[in-house]
Amino acid sequence: MNLWRLPHVQLAPEIIFTIPGINWPVTNTLFCTWISIVVLVLLFFFATRRGDMVPRGIQNAAEALIEFLMNLSESITGKKYARKFFPLAATFFFFILVSNLLDVIPGVDSIGSISMEELHKVGAQPSLFLWGDASNALIPWIRPATTDLNLTISMALIAVVTAQCVGFATLGFKEHTMKYVNLRGLLKFSLTGFIEFFVGLLEIISEVSRILSLAFRLFGNIFAGSIVLAVFAFLLPAVANVIFIPFELFVAAVQAFVFALLTLIYLQLAVTGHGHEEEHGEVELGQASAEGSHAAQAVTTH
Template identity: 85%
Template sequence: MNLWRLPHVQLAPEVIFTIAGFQVTNTLFCTWISIVVLIALFFFATRRGDMIPRGLQNAMEVIVEFLLNLAENITGKKNARKFFPLAATFFCFILVSNLLDVIPGVDSIGSINPEELPKGAHPGILLWGDASNALIPWIRPATTDLNLTIAMALIAVITAQCVGFATLGFKEHTMKYINLRSLLKFSGTGFIEVFVGLLEIVSELSRVLSLAFRLFGNIFAGSIVLAVFAFLLPAVANVIFIPFELFVAAVQAFVFALLTLIYLQLAVTGHGHDEEHGEEVDLSQTSAAGSHA
């Protein structure tokens, strides 16, 4: 009999209980935990509102100020206040969800899957031997569920499109993708502009896959690495991989929020923005040359 077996790897989340026929998976349960943790953090951070922040209030203000400065640097002060809430929400939720992966009990406490048990096995509280991978964890990091990451990616991309229509208007925003005026030119340049518009449509669809699979892949792979090395070399997992997972958790939350801000800013940038900017540069250079003359 083996002392242990490699953990059972499953992409789809496992159902742990039902509420009035509604199936609750371990990733959904972890999503609720992440929301509760966020509410508690912001409640205790803002309940006093000291003029000189300290402790938890100071830490949360540092995060908020960092994200607001990031939004201003990418979108400018005019749009930063509008785009900040969505990007900050993504960052905080993803960060908390990712950090839960290194909490003791996550992915390691749960119920027994009878289908994975060998015949005649009667496991106790601790699973070991041939029954060591028969565990269905009660808590699994929310961002290891592809359904959640795709949903967040769709929210980011669809919100960007809605903001683009609201800011630029239906006609100008649509011309980024379908430029009928260029098609009616019946020239090489016109067909190239139409082809570029089709590429923009493909690019918008690829953004959903890029956001979703990047976050899911990194966190899911990290969760598997932690589980495997916890069996092989527990000391190495604690010293090396847990700090690395903390770094990856923060980076992935930052990247998701950063790309969301970029997509929002691109959506409110008009089709002729570059041309207008180029004309302004030419005019400024002409006026400067005239003053020197």
């Protein structure tokens, strides 16, 4: 008999209980989502309840993060759209960060109920602590929310669909649609026009790929990190605590930042009209010519 077995790896979240009356199954990732929301509400309650002119403690940390995200938003979208796009990106950042950080809390993925089916397979009896062949018969009550592909795809859909809605509202239906179905290029009846039309169709594929990219990047990194922590906690417990937990903290913050960053980029691209870069370049060229003319006049006068 083995002293300990490697943890059972399952992509789909496990159902831990069902809400009576409405017969709604609750998975361990959904339960962790609720915990993340409660943690966020409590954090921002304690961060904003005093409102000191000289912030300290949790208020200081919250204001520093808010200022960092606002500066990031302004650097990507400009001051014109920064305050409009900031709430969505900041919400993604804080929710993903808290959800990811819960992965290193003791009890997550390690406390739960016993799968009787797995116990019967190995002929073991239920006990308070599982060990031996029955050591991986645990159904954890709490599993990081971002290890659920349903959640990451939902957030990716919100980001991409919101960007499209903002694009239609800002540019108008015709201008925004021309990014993807460039009929003007097709009506040129030339190779260049056909290429422009084909590039527009590629943009449609690009929009779909953004959903997959956002969802699978976040899911893959956090799910893999959970497995690495579980495996190395079994093989080398001391090494796992010293090396992999700080590394997971770093990955948790990076993944939250990347998701918020890409959301801001997608929103900015959505409000950028077709041919904006050419117009912007012409304006800059005109300004440079005017400045050169003024400089030449000043030299002549002098």
